[in-house]
Amino acid sequence: MSESEPAATDLESVLAANTGFYDAFEHRDFDAMSDLWGHHADASCTHPGWSTLKGWASISASWATLLANPQHLQFILTNVRAVINGDTGWVTCDENILDGPGSSTVAACKVFIRDPAAPHGWRLLLHHGSVVHASLS
Amino acid sequence: MSESEPAATDLESVLAANTGFYDAFEHRDFDAMSDLWGHHADASCTHPGWSTLKGWASISASWATLLANPQHLQFILTNVRAVINGDTGWVTCDENILDGPGSSTVAACKVFIRDPAAPHGWRLLLHHGSVVHASLS
Numbered sequence: 001m002s003e004s005e006p007a008a009t010d011l012e013s014v015l016a017a018n019t020g021f022y023d024a025f026e027h028r029d030f031d032a033m034s035d036l037w038g039h040h041a042d043a044s045c046t047h048p049g050w051s052t053l054k055g056w057a058s059i060s061a062s063w064a065t066l067l068a069n070p071q072h073l074q075f076i077l078t079n080v081r082a083v084i085n086g087d088t089g090w091v092t093c094d095e096n097i098l099d100g101p102g103s104s105t106v107a108a109c110k111v112f113i114r115d116p117a118a119p120h121g122w123r124l125l126l127h128h129g130s131v132v133h134a135s136l137s
Numbered sequence: 138m139s140e141s142e143p144a145a146t147d148l149e150s151v152l153a154a155n156t157g158f159y160d161a162f163e164h165r166d167f168d169a170m171s172d173l174w175g176h177h178a179d180a181s182c183t184h185p186g187w188s189t190l191k192g193w194a195s196i197s198a199s200w201a202t203l204l205a206n207p208q209h210l211q212f213i214l215t216n217v218r219a220v221i222n223g224d225t226g227w228v229t230c231d232e233n234i235l236d237g238p239g240s241s242t243v244a245a246c247k248v249f250i251r252d253p254a255a256p257h258g259w260r261l262l263l264h265h266g267s268v269v270h271a272s273l274s
Protein backbone atom coordinates (compact mmCIF):
# COMPACT_ATOMS: atom_id res chain seq x y z
CA MET A 1 0.00 0.00 0.00
CA SER A 2 1.14 3.52 -0.61
CA GLU A 3 1.48 5.60 2.50
CA SER A 4 -1.39 7.71 1.22
CA GLU A 5 -4.80 6.24 0.60
CA PRO A 6 -5.38 5.23 -3.03
CA ALA A 7 -7.48 7.65 -5.05
CA ALA A 8 -11.14 6.71 -5.15
CA THR A 9 -10.94 6.86 -8.92
CA ASP A 10 -8.18 4.20 -8.93
CA LEU A 11 -10.34 1.86 -6.91
CA GLU A 12 -13.34 2.59 -9.11
CA SER A 13 -11.44 2.07 -12.35
CA VAL A 14 -9.81 -1.20 -11.31
CA LEU A 15 -13.22 -2.45 -10.17
CA ALA A 16 -14.62 -1.41 -13.57
CA ALA A 17 -11.86 -3.42 -15.26
CA ASN A 18 -12.83 -6.39 -13.08
CA THR A 19 -16.48 -6.00 -14.11
CA GLY A 20 -15.39 -5.77 -17.75
CA PHE A 21 -13.91 -9.25 -17.45
CA TYR A 22 -17.28 -10.73 -16.46
CA ASP A 23 -19.16 -8.70 -19.08
CA ALA A 24 -16.85 -10.15 -21.74
CA PHE A 25 -17.33 -13.66 -20.31
CA GLU A 26 -21.15 -13.36 -20.16
CA HIS A 27 -21.32 -11.99 -23.70
CA ARG A 28 -18.76 -14.55 -24.93
CA ASP A 29 -16.91 -11.64 -26.47
CA PHE A 30 -13.39 -12.82 -27.24
CA ASP A 31 -12.27 -9.43 -28.54
CA ALA A 32 -13.34 -7.67 -25.34
CA MET A 33 -11.64 -10.37 -23.24
CA SER A 34 -8.50 -10.08 -25.33
CA ASP A 35 -8.42 -6.29 -24.92
CA LEU A 36 -8.32 -6.65 -21.15
CA TRP A 37 -5.24 -8.87 -21.07
CA GLY A 38 -1.56 -8.13 -21.36
CA HIS A 39 -0.42 -9.98 -24.48
CA HIS A 40 2.94 -11.17 -23.28
CA ALA A 41 4.80 -13.89 -21.47
CA ASP A 42 4.22 -12.54 -17.96
CA ALA A 43 0.46 -13.04 -18.08
CA SER A 44 -0.93 -16.03 -16.18
CA CYS A 45 -4.39 -17.55 -15.91
CA THR A 46 -5.62 -20.37 -13.67
CA HIS A 47 -9.10 -21.51 -14.60
CA PRO A 48 -10.92 -23.50 -11.89
CA GLY A 49 -9.30 -26.93 -11.61
CA TRP A 50 -6.79 -26.21 -14.36
CA SER A 51 -3.06 -25.89 -14.08
CA THR A 52 -1.78 -22.35 -14.52
CA LEU A 53 -1.47 -21.14 -18.12
CA LYS A 54 1.57 -18.91 -18.67
CA GLY A 55 1.77 -16.37 -21.47
CA TRP A 56 -0.87 -14.87 -23.72
CA ALA A 57 -0.56 -17.58 -26.40
CA SER A 58 -1.81 -20.28 -24.04
CA ILE A 59 -4.27 -17.99 -22.27
CA SER A 60 -5.86 -16.75 -25.49
CA ALA A 61 -6.30 -20.32 -26.73
CA SER A 62 -8.12 -21.22 -23.51
CA TRP A 63 -10.47 -18.25 -23.86
CA ALA A 64 -11.16 -19.05 -27.50
CA THR A 65 -12.30 -22.51 -26.37
CA LEU A 66 -14.23 -21.38 -23.28
CA LEU A 67 -16.02 -18.53 -25.03
CA ALA A 68 -17.01 -20.77 -27.95
CA ASN A 69 -19.17 -22.79 -25.56
CA PRO A 70 -22.78 -21.72 -26.25
CA GLN A 71 -24.00 -22.34 -22.68
CA HIS A 72 -25.31 -19.14 -21.10
CA LEU A 73 -23.55 -18.16 -17.89
CA GLN A 74 -24.56 -15.36 -15.58
CA PHE A 75 -22.06 -14.02 -13.04
CA ILE A 76 -23.29 -12.42 -9.83
CA LEU A 77 -20.30 -10.96 -8.02
CA THR A 78 -20.14 -10.71 -4.24
CA ASN A 79 -17.44 -9.79 -1.72
CA VAL A 80 -15.66 -7.65 -4.32
CA ARG A 81 -12.55 -5.99 -2.88
CA ALA A 82 -9.81 -3.99 -4.58
CA VAL A 83 -6.37 -2.96 -3.34
CA ILE A 84 -4.07 -0.46 -5.08
CA ASN A 85 -0.30 -0.31 -4.56
CA GLY A 86 1.28 2.26 -6.85
CA ASP A 87 0.77 1.15 -10.44
CA THR A 88 -0.57 -2.27 -9.49
CA GLY A 89 -4.09 -3.16 -8.41
CA TRP A 90 -5.62 -6.45 -7.45
CA VAL A 91 -9.21 -7.54 -6.96
CA THR A 92 -10.75 -10.47 -5.11
CA CYS A 93 -14.36 -11.52 -5.53
CA ASP A 94 -16.74 -14.45 -5.44
CA GLU A 95 -18.20 -15.42 -8.79
CA ASN A 96 -21.70 -16.80 -8.18
CA ILE A 97 -22.33 -18.52 -11.49
CA LEU A 98 -25.80 -19.40 -12.77
CA ASP A 99 -25.66 -21.77 -15.73
CA GLY A 100 -29.31 -22.62 -16.19
CA PRO A 101 -30.13 -25.60 -13.99
CA GLY A 102 -27.05 -25.37 -11.79
CA SER A 103 -25.01 -22.89 -9.87
CA SER A 104 -21.55 -22.73 -8.40
CA THR A 105 -19.31 -20.30 -6.59
CA VAL A 106 -15.77 -19.58 -7.68
CA ALA A 107 -13.32 -17.62 -5.54
CA ALA A 108 -11.30 -15.38 -7.86
CA CYS A 109 -8.39 -12.98 -7.75
CA LYS A 110 -6.94 -10.77 -10.46
CA VAL A 111 -3.83 -8.60 -10.76
CA PHE A 112 -3.87 -5.52 -13.00
CA ILE A 113 -1.13 -3.06 -13.90
CA ARG A 114 -1.78 0.56 -14.76
CA ASP A 115 -1.88 1.10 -18.54
CA PRO A 116 -3.54 4.18 -20.03
CA ALA A 117 -4.19 2.24 -23.25
CA ALA A 118 -6.12 -0.52 -21.48
CA PRO A 119 -9.90 -0.60 -20.91
CA HIS A 120 -10.53 1.39 -17.71
CA GLY A 121 -6.79 2.13 -17.51
CA TRP A 122 -5.77 -1.27 -16.13
CA ARG A 123 -4.26 -4.24 -17.95
CA LEU A 124 -4.99 -7.75 -16.65
CA LEU A 125 -1.90 -9.87 -15.96
CA LEU A 126 -3.19 -12.57 -13.62
CA HIS A 127 -6.48 -14.35 -13.06
CA HIS A 128 -6.95 -17.27 -10.68
CA GLY A 129 -10.30 -18.92 -10.00
CA SER A 130 -11.18 -21.96 -7.87
CA VAL A 131 -14.48 -23.63 -7.08
CA VAL A 132 -15.70 -23.11 -3.54
CA HIS A 133 -19.00 -24.95 -3.76
CA ALA A 134 -20.93 -26.59 -6.58
CA SER A 135 -24.55 -27.69 -6.55
CA LEU A 136 -26.04 -29.39 -9.57
CA SER A 137 -29.75 -29.96 -9.69
CA MET B 138 5.76 -3.86 -15.73
CA SER B 139 8.12 -0.97 -15.41
CA GLU B 140 9.59 0.19 -18.66
CA SER B 141 12.95 -0.94 -17.40
CA GLU B 142 13.59 -4.57 -16.56
CA PRO B 143 13.17 -5.33 -12.87
CA ALA B 144 16.40 -5.67 -10.94
CA ALA B 145 17.58 -9.25 -10.63
CA THR B 146 17.75 -8.73 -6.90
CA ASP B 147 14.03 -7.84 -6.80
CA LEU B 148 13.14 -11.06 -8.58
CA GLU B 149 15.47 -13.02 -6.31
CA SER B 150 14.12 -11.47 -3.13
CA VAL B 151 10.45 -11.93 -3.99
CA LEU B 152 11.20 -15.55 -4.91
CA ALA B 153 12.96 -15.94 -1.56
CA ALA B 154 9.86 -14.58 0.17
CA ASN B 155 7.79 -17.14 -1.75
CA THR B 156 10.13 -19.93 -0.62
CA GLY B 157 9.88 -18.63 2.94
CA PHE B 158 6.14 -19.27 2.85
CA TYR B 159 6.68 -22.97 2.10
CA ASP B 160 9.50 -23.28 4.63
CA ALA B 161 7.13 -21.92 7.29
CA PHE B 162 4.40 -24.31 6.13
CA GLU B 163 6.69 -27.38 6.11
CA HIS B 164 8.07 -26.53 9.53
CA ARG B 165 4.59 -25.67 10.84
CA ASP B 166 6.10 -22.45 12.12
CA PHE B 167 3.24 -20.08 12.84
CA ASP B 168 5.54 -17.21 13.84
CA ALA B 169 7.47 -17.41 10.57
CA MET B 170 4.20 -17.57 8.60
CA SER B 171 2.81 -14.63 10.54
CA ASP B 172 5.96 -12.55 9.88
CA LEU B 173 5.43 -12.92 6.12
CA TRP B 174 1.92 -11.54 6.09
CA GLY B 175 0.55 -8.02 6.18
CA HIS B 176 -1.49 -7.85 9.37
CA HIS B 177 -4.36 -5.74 8.13
CA ALA B 178 -7.73 -5.77 6.45
CA ASP B 179 -6.41 -5.78 2.87
CA ALA B 180 -4.79 -9.21 3.18
CA SER B 181 -6.63 -12.11 1.55
CA CYS B 182 -6.04 -15.85 1.52
CA THR B 183 -7.84 -18.55 -0.47
CA HIS B 184 -6.88 -22.02 0.68
CA PRO B 185 -7.67 -24.82 -1.82
CA GLY B 186 -11.44 -25.34 -1.91
CA TRP B 187 -12.07 -22.62 0.68
CA SER B 188 -13.84 -19.34 0.24
CA THR B 189 -11.54 -16.31 0.38
CA LEU B 190 -10.57 -15.17 3.86
CA LYS B 191 -10.32 -11.38 4.13
CA GLY B 192 -8.17 -9.66 6.74
CA TRP B 193 -5.40 -10.90 8.97
CA ALA B 194 -7.73 -11.90 11.83
CA SER B 195 -9.42 -14.57 9.70
CA ILE B 196 -6.24 -15.53 7.89
CA SER B 197 -4.22 -15.98 11.07
CA ALA B 198 -6.93 -18.17 12.58
CA SER B 199 -6.81 -20.41 9.50
CA TRP B 200 -3.03 -20.77 9.73
CA ALA B 201 -3.20 -21.52 13.43
CA THR B 202 -5.54 -24.41 12.60
CA LEU B 203 -3.68 -25.64 9.53
CA LEU B 204 -0.24 -25.50 11.12
CA ALA B 205 -1.46 -27.32 14.23
CA ASN B 206 -2.09 -30.41 12.07
CA PRO B 207 0.79 -32.79 12.82
CA GLN B 208 0.78 -34.41 9.36
CA HIS B 209 4.12 -33.91 7.61
CA LEU B 210 3.85 -32.13 4.29
CA GLN B 211 6.68 -31.64 1.82
CA PHE B 212 6.37 -29.00 -0.90
CA ILE B 213 8.25 -29.40 -4.17
CA LEU B 214 7.80 -26.22 -6.18
CA THR B 215 7.77 -26.23 -9.99
CA ASN B 216 6.99 -23.64 -12.66
CA VAL B 217 7.93 -20.82 -10.29
CA ARG B 218 7.60 -17.41 -11.96
CA ALA B 219 7.86 -13.91 -10.52
CA VAL B 220 6.81 -10.55 -11.95
CA ILE B 221 7.74 -7.15 -10.48
CA ASN B 222 5.80 -3.94 -11.15
CA GLY B 223 7.18 -1.06 -9.10
CA ASP B 224 6.67 -1.85 -5.43
CA THR B 225 4.49 -4.88 -6.09
CA GLY B 226 5.61 -8.39 -6.97
CA TRP B 227 3.63 -11.51 -7.66
CA VAL B 228 4.64 -15.14 -7.91
CA THR B 229 2.93 -18.14 -9.49
CA CYS B 230 4.03 -21.72 -8.86
CA ASP B 231 2.84 -25.29 -8.65
CA GLU B 232 2.95 -26.81 -5.19
CA ASN B 233 3.64 -30.52 -5.57
CA ILE B 234 2.66 -31.74 -2.12
CA LEU B 235 3.83 -35.04 -0.64
CA ASP B 236 1.86 -35.97 2.47
CA GLY B 237 3.12 -39.46 3.14
CA PRO B 238 0.96 -41.92 1.19
CA GLY B 239 -0.58 -39.37 -1.14
CA SER B 240 0.35 -36.47 -3.31
CA SER B 241 -1.42 -33.57 -4.93
CA THR B 242 -0.65 -30.52 -7.00
CA VAL B 243 -1.91 -27.08 -6.11
CA ALA B 244 -1.66 -24.11 -8.47
CA ALA B 245 -0.79 -21.05 -6.39
CA CYS B 246 -0.34 -17.32 -6.77
CA LYS B 247 0.83 -14.72 -4.28
CA VAL B 248 0.98 -10.93 -4.26
CA PHE B 249 3.68 -9.15 -2.24
CA ILE B 250 4.30 -5.46 -1.62
CA ARG B 251 7.73 -4.01 -0.98
CA ASP B 252 8.38 -3.54 2.74
CA PRO B 253 11.92 -3.17 4.08
CA ALA B 254 10.78 -4.52 7.45
CA ALA B 255 9.42 -7.77 5.96
CA PRO B 256 11.38 -11.02 5.53
CA HIS B 257 13.28 -10.71 2.24
CA GLY B 258 11.87 -7.18 1.84
CA TRP B 259 8.41 -8.26 0.67
CA ARG B 260 5.16 -8.45 2.62
CA LEU B 261 2.55 -11.04 1.58
CA LEU B 262 -0.92 -9.63 0.94
CA LEU B 263 -2.60 -12.32 -1.15
CA HIS B 264 -2.33 -16.08 -1.46
CA HIS B 265 -4.63 -18.21 -3.61
CA GLY B 266 -4.22 -21.96 -4.04
CA SER B 267 -6.39 -24.48 -5.91
CA VAL B 268 -6.05 -28.22 -6.46
CA VAL B 269 -5.08 -29.22 -10.00
CA HIS B 270 -4.86 -32.95 -9.53
CA ALA B 271 -5.05 -35.24 -6.52
CA SER B 272 -4.03 -38.88 -6.32
CA LEU B 273 -4.54 -40.82 -3.13
CA SER B 274 -3.02 -44.26 -2.86
